[in-house]
Amino acid sequence: MMDADVIVVGARPTGLMLAAELRLTGVRALVLERRPQLREIPRASGFGGQIAELLRYRGLLDRVVAAGPVQRAPRLPFGEVHLDFSLLADPPTLALGLPQPRLERVLAEHAAGLGAEVRRGHEVVAVSQDDFAAAADVRGPDGLYRVSARYLVGCDGARSRVRDLAGIAFPGTTYPVVHRLGQGTLAGDVTVLGNGDLDVPGLCLVRRGFTRTGRGVFAFGLAAGRVMVQTTEDETTAVDDDAPMSLAEFQGSIHRVLEAELPLAEVTRLSRYGFEARQAERYRDGRILVAGDAAHQFPATGIGINTGMMDAVNLAWKLAAGVRGWAPPGLLGTYHDERHFAGTRGMLQTQAQVALRRGQDPAADALRKLFLELMAYEQPLRHVGELIAGSDFRYPLPNPGNHPLAGAFAPDLSLRTEDGSTTSVAELMRAARPVFLDLAGRTDLLQAARAWKGRADIHTVRTAHRPADALLIRPDACIAWAAPAGEPADAGVPALREALSRWFGAPLDTAVPVAGRLS
Ligand SMILES: Cc1cc2nc3c(=O)[nH]c(=O)nc-3n(C[C@H](O)[C@H](O)[C@H](O)COP(=O)(O)OP(=O)(O)OC[C@H]3O[C@@H](n4cnc5c(N)ncnc54)[C@H](O)[C@@H]3O)c2cc1C
Secondary structure, three states: OOOOOEEEEOOOHHHHHHHHHHHHOOOOEEEEEOOOOOOOOOOOOOEEOHHHHHHHHOOOHHHHHHOOOEEOOOEEEEOOEEEEHHHOOOOOOOEEOOOHHHHHHHHHHHHHHOOOEEEEOOEEEEEEEOOOOEEEEEEEOOEEEEEEEOEEEEOOOOOOHHHHHOOOOOOEEEEEEEEEEEEEEEOOOOEEOOOOOEEOOOOOEEOOEEEEOOOOEEEEEEEOOEEEEEEEEEOOOOOOOOOOOOHHHHHHHHHHHHOOOOOEEEEEEEEEEEEEEEEOOOOEEOOEEEOHHHOEEOOOOOOHHHHHHHHHHHHHHHHHHHHHOOOOOOOOHHHHHHHHHHHHHHHHHHHHHHHHHOOOOHHHHHHHHHHHHHOOOHHHHHHHHHHHHOOOOOOOOOOOOOOOOOOOEOOOOEEEEOOOOEEEHHHHOOOOOOEEEEOOOOHHHHHHHHOOOOOOEEEEEEOOOOOOOEEEEOOOOEEEEEEOOOOOOOOOHHHHHHHHHHHHOOOOOOOOOOOOOOO
């Protein structure tokens, strides 16, 4: 008897989301977290992107929004410039101003409410696997013990021990810069001018946003009477994001960069972090997988939570299929294919941000200026917004003849059912099950889909502007297959059967293989 179906190492955004998604599919999730309590000093002060839509599909967004404000057309830092999405009528990304510990609390309650077991103060010290199971050696409050499960997922952050023990390489670049940040109230004779600039005694005016001083970069922003300050200095020492930083170290950095004191009071959120661009070579080694920061470390903030939680959503139902014994061959391998690809898109835009930040010479200034000029146009601004949201691509699904929607995130269509009631894609995705939508009364497709009815929810519905005759949507809201509108009857049946088998295994009237060796 195994201790769980899936062991999840790490109880922060990625691990908690994974545990919740696994529980939605009914598999047993055991989360092991080395810290005895939630970390109260926030890293992220917010997040956004596609995960917000997914949280809405799971009925969770209202709980998240209740814990923090939402900006539908945010002004976001990008490198050292700011992008203003209010210039677009329908901005491609939003920003949820929720400090990370509050998000983690919502996720922890959600996962626990679904029955996930979270053991805090339990550190994984070793992992192992064979053809049938994965195991973790754990140091808990009462000493060492071992747990086993069908799979083990390292959601244990950028310095992932699981990744290292599994022998998965994490190649990339460490940039020789250190950022220090803190939040407080302005003290002494510092004055905030009407345009938001600071008048600091002994200094010229300090402009809102980023100021390069030749010794580093000083940045500040004001919100609700508090000031968020960040310094950036060239340093070659590697930093541990989780190690505490003193107020004296922070003040010392401000002094070096500005060559003046900035009197601050009631300082909180003291933290220090470096810039690394790294991505795991493989997201899977047999029964051991990695997700979130354990799989990718972006050299700019703002997308880590979105990308990590979307990894979790992509992975959970595939693991559940393996646990339940109906996973078609190669299903788990698609986790690497799809999410590694998503990670490279995140890496592309965050590396570009590094280029926009670095450089103190006129050529670097020209690059920043030209980039900002381009961002005044709708198309480039939308493209970068979609990159930030993680919605600029479709997953590279195996069938080249696929409908253009295949691989895309399913849009939240408003739907009308046969009995005249209204529903939506979001409502139908709440249970995290596969969904087949017959949008055009195609009895040929409906009949074919019914052979999988124990595994997928099948609905005949109508929508105002139908994008296809039928959609097959995976539990992670990815469109697995779509029927072109108006195609002749029966034309799509073989492709639909192929897609259903590829993603959801043999039809239920066919013998299901017994759960066992890894496929
Ligand atoms: C200063 C800063 C600001 C940021 N701002 C933003 C932002 O605005 N928006 C955004 O989206 N992202 C931001 N990020 C990135 C974001 O914080 C990360 O992407 C996110 O925390 C990753 O979540 P995770 O669950 O994958 O990993 P982590 O948050 O790193 O969590 C890993 C967990 O695993 C646990 N663990 C590690 N080893 C073990 C072990 N051996 N056994 C058991 N448990 C273990 C750790 O204690 C930890 O709780 C920021 C990061 C920093 C440093």
